Amino acid sequence: MRARYLEGARAIAPIGVASFAFALSFGVLARTAGMGTTAPIVMSATTFGGSAQFAVASLLDAGGAAAAAIVAALMLNARYMPIGISVASSFEGPAWRRLLQAQLIVDESWAVALKRRGGFDVRVLLGAGGLLYVTWVSGTVVGVMVGDTIGDAESLGLDAAFPALFLALLVPQLTGRRELEAAILGGAIALALIPFTPAGVPIVAGAAACLVSYRR
Amino acid sequence: MSTVWLCVVVVGAASILFKATGPVLLGRRELPAWLAGPVGLLAPAVLAALVVTQSVAGDREIVADPRLAGLAVGAVAVALRAPLLVVVVVAATTAALIRLF
Numbered sequence: 582m583r584a585r586y587l588e589g590a591r592a593i594a595p596i597g598v599a600s601f602a603f604a605l606s607f608g609v610l611a612r613t614a615g616m617g618t619t620a621p622i623v624m625s626a627t628t629f630g631g632s633a634q635f636a637v638a639s640l641l642d643a644g645g646a647a648a649a650a651i652v653a654a655l656m657l658n659a660r661y662m663p664i665g666i667s668v669a670s671s672f673e674g675p676a677w678r679r680l681l682q683a684q685l686i687v688d689e690s691w692a693v694a695l696k697r698r699g700g701f702d703v704r705v706l707l708g709a710g711g712l713l714y715v716t717w718v719s720g721t722v723v724g725v726m727v728g729d730t731i732g733d734a735e736s737l738g739l740d741a742a743f744p745a746l747f748l749a750l751l752v753p754q755l756t757g758r759r760e761l762e763a764a765i766l767g768g769a770i771a772l773a774l775i776p777f778t779p780a781g782v783p784i785v786a787g788a789a790a791c792l793v794s795y796r797r
Numbered sequence: 798m799s800t801v802w803l804c805v806v807v808v809g810a811a812s813i814l815f816k817a818t819g820p821v822l823l824g825r826r827e828l829p830a831w832l833a834g835p836v837g838l839l840a841p842a843v844l845a846a847l848v849v850t851q852s853v854a855g856d857r858e859i860v861a862d863p864r865l866a867g868l869a870v871g872a873v874a875v876a877l878r879a880p881l882l883v884v885v886v887v888a889a890t891t892a893a894l895i896r897l898f
Binding site for chain 2: 592594595596599615616617620623624627628629630633634637641646647650651654655658659660661662663664665666667668669670672673676679680682683684686688692693695699735736737738739740741742743744745746747748749750751752754755759760761763764765766767768770771772775776777778779780783784786787788789790791792794795
């Protein structure tokens, strides 16, 4: 049983490095945006969603209103509701424990915990999500306290690690014709919407491809 | 409450709810059949959408930048059945080298 947690942590470790670096950038940006030191750390510990947090920090930095920042962030994290529903039956224990464990759901921890043919290993999710949570929060602390220490995450190419990770985890999911259709449709919808919708919407709309592919 | 803390509290609370809705409300119950079918196809749909948005999404525009080159090299590694670590490292290294020169 413990081996599954470790497997999750090990599988996501390379992404943990990227996560730390991006959390650091978030901390630096949040300071610049006038968010202080405590608020960014609280945000990393509760929101635990990189793109939503960057959206808030950059909108506040640009002098945007709270409402705009909140709406942008909510659209970016909305996908966690369907993702959470899809894996709900894997969680065990009392409601409070499921609530806490569910907080470790992020794209990366969810994706590594997927098994072929619709299976899901919640222990891998917890191991991977736990590691990412630690790197994300600690990276934020270093970012707001110390500032930029390891250089720009993008100049290190770390932003390219994420699409490659998702591609590597997508391929084993393509076990049949329907799965392939859902992937092509999901990717196409997301691509088509990028120029026209706020960030986050293309992913949620792409997720809806599963409804279309199933009906056909 | 200041603007900053308003954002932190509302976004944090909403994110916690988004993530917890399924695991807390549904619990161990199996999904109803009408939902279980489509949900089985959620993973390929979302993963493909993430590949696309993480590689070419700019600020409301489609951009071709070093992320895309990193993804392409990562795709070769995936095709060669390289381990996850290798896929991620070659993708990042490719993007870093392109930005360097």
